[in-house]
Amino acid sequence: MIRPPSLVQYQDADCFTARLDHTVVHDLPRNASIKRILVIKWGGMGDIVISTAIMEDIRLAFPQAALHLNTMPAWQPLFDHDVRFSRVWCVNLQQKPGRWRAYRQWLKEVVEMQYDLIVDLQTNDKSRGLLTMLRLMGKAPALLLGNHPRFPYTIRQTQQLPQAHSFQIMQQALLSAGIPLRTSSPKLHIAPSSVVVAEQLLALHGLLSKSFAIFLCGSHANGLTKRWGAANYAALVAYCINQGERVVLLGGRDEVEECQAIASQHPWHVVNLCGQTRLLEVPVICAHAKYIVANDTGTAHLAASTRTPMMVICGPTNPLRVKPTGQQVVALQLDVTCKNCYTWQCSHHSCMRQLSPQQLLSYLPTAGVADA
Numbered sequence: 001m002i003r004p005p006s007l008v009q010y011q012d013a014d015c016f017t018a019r020l021d022h023t024v025v026h027d028l029p030r031n032a033s034i035k036r037i038l039v040i041k042w043g044g045m046g047d048i049v050i051s052t053a054i055m056e057d058i059r060l061a062f063p064q065a066a067l068h069l070n071t072m073p074a075w076q077p078l079f080d081h082d083v084r085f086s087r088v089w090c091v092n093l094q095q096k097p098g099r100w101r102a103y104r105q106w107l108k109e110v111v112e113m114q115y116d117l118i119v120d121l122q123t124n125d126k127s128r129g130l131l132t133m134l135r136l137m138g139k140a141p142a143l144l145l146g147n148h149p150r151f152p153y154t155i156r157q158t159q160q161l162p163q164a165h166s167f168q169i170m171q172q173a174l175l176s177a178g179i180p181l182r183t184s185s186p187k188l189h190i191a192p193s194s195v196v197v198a199e200q201l202l203a204l205h206g207l208l209s210k211s212f213a214i215f216l217c218g219s220h221a222n223g224l225t226k227r228w229g230a231a232n233y234a235a236l237v238a239y240c241i242n243q244g245e246r247v248v249l250l251g252g253r254d255e256v257e258e259c260q261a262i263a264s265q266h267p268w269h270v271v272n273l274c275g276q277t278r279l280l281e282v283p284v285i286c287a288h289a290k291y292i293v294a295n296d297t298g299t300a301h302l303a304a305s306t307r308t309p310m311m312v313i314c315g316p317t318n319p320l321r322v323k324p325t326g327q328q329v330v331a332l333q334l335d336v337t338c339k340n341c342y343t344w345q346c347s348h349h350s351c352m353r354q355l356s357p358q359q360l361l362s363y364l365p366t367a368g369v370a371d372a
Contacts, residue, residue, distance in 0.1 A: 007359050010319040010331040018168050020175055021159035027178035028143065028155075029061040034116045036066045041121040042093070044220075045279075045298030047166055048075050049186045049305065050325060051121050054170045056187040058119060059084040061179045068113065070106075077279050081191040093126065106130060111139045119177075120146035120153070121170050128152065147173050165321050185326050186305040190280045198277070198284035205248075205271045207288070212246040214286055216294035216303065217262060218255025218274070225316045225346050226296045228355065230261035235357040236293065237266045239364075245290065249274050250282055251299060291365035296331075300324050309365030315351030316341050332363060 028034065039058060041051045048071065059067055066086045069079060073090040082088070091106045093099070107130065110118075118141055120127050132152040134140040146153040147169050149160060157176040161169050171181050202208045217233045219226040237247050247266070249259040251274040259274035277285065279302065286292060286303040292310040294300035296317045303310055304324035312323060312331045318340040319331035333339060336350050 005334045005336045005354060007355070007363075008333055008335050009363065010314075010323055010333070011329075012323075012325065012327055015165050015320050015323050015331075016168055018161050018164040020161075020168065020172055020181075021157075022175055023158050024178045025158060025176055026155050028117065028145075029178060029180075031143075034062060034065055034143070036068070036113065036115050037062060037117045037119065038068045038070060038110065038113065038115045039119045039121060040070045040127055042070075042072045042127070043122065045075065046301040046322070046324070048078065049188070049298070049301035050167050051170060052078075052187045052305075053167070053183040053185055053325065054121060054174065055084060056183040057174055057179055057181060060182055061174075065116075068115070070109075078188065082189040084189070103130065103133075107134060107137070107139075110134060111137075115141050117141060117143040117145065119173070120144070121173070123147045123166070123169065145173060145177050163321075165323070167325055186301065188280065188283060188302075188305050190283060194278065194280045195284050198281040199288075201273065201277070201281070202285060202288060207246065207248065207271065210246065211244070211290050212248055212271075212288075213240050214248045214250060214289040214292045214303070214308075215262070216250055216292065216297055216299045218251040218258045218299075219295050219297045221254040222344060223297075225343060225349060225352070226314075227258065228295055228313050228315075228352050230258050232352075232355070232357050233293075234262045234265045236360065237262065237270060239357065239361060241266065241269050246271060248285065248289065250277060250285065251275070251297075293360075293364070296322050304329050311360070311363055311365060313352075313355070313360075315339065315349075315355075316343055316346070318342075328365075330363065330365075332360070 068087040069085045073092050076090050079088045091102050093102050135152045144153045145155040149156040155177050161172055215233055240247050247270045249272045256275050259272050263270040263272040282302045283305045286308050287306040289308050292303050294312050296314050300312050301324045304326045310329045314331050314333040319333050323331040334351055334355050339351050
């Protein structure tokens, strides 16, 4: 008899095992000449949300400095009401026609602002390439901090964490500059208007005073192998119904069909809000839920900014590197030989197809509604 693969759970204690080097090579917070700081963070939504904890520590370390953020246009709404930044600016560096024009525009913006310190929270070659061009032009500030101990950065790390969670990699960069680590979970600034809209939406469906679970059952269109599947989530809805709970589906435009497939099987017990919410309305809704079940998706990181218990299902991605931060979050993964393959296409999809709804039931969070 073949034994089915076991289901392994991961918490913060499992994911953040790399020992950070606390040796202070630079003590930038004591540098009175730092008046204007640029933070660079592009990436996907999950990585952006995780980095807001790092941004909080930078703000706390330099309370008097003007703090600017350079991000991608899609994520600017996350910072529309963020009082930590005196300026949030975007250049679409992902466009294919006109890419070099975008690079020139980016360089022009940085040069004109005359930053005293640039903190590059990226881990790819694009930001390093642009900052290298800035140095070769003789226009870079003396203080360049990044996630790699190499050119063009002038503040070099004493330790590299190449296989660690992105959160720890960014934390190590701060430590190398003498910036204290004080924030361990995402820090979002949500406008009161977003709270009102989200709570009105819940009230419209009679959910403000009733117990409900949230399913984040989709993923980006380029990450379909990260989806557990509509049939599995629909089976989980049936369990919630037996517990007297309703289910709310949240997601973006890439996930509409997935959510519709689930909602159509339980129309009286599922509230399908997929595509009906703005980014910062999602955490407000999640804060009212009893618990959350999610795929490895950017929306799960938004949800992790609340205290609501959450279970994240991982398959082709490594929980040790992608789990949303927070003690209230548990990541689950089948122990199959092909896990963590990070492939976009798979003929057997064993890491997800072999995981049954019954296997998850004992892991479902049972805590009550948490405070935002």
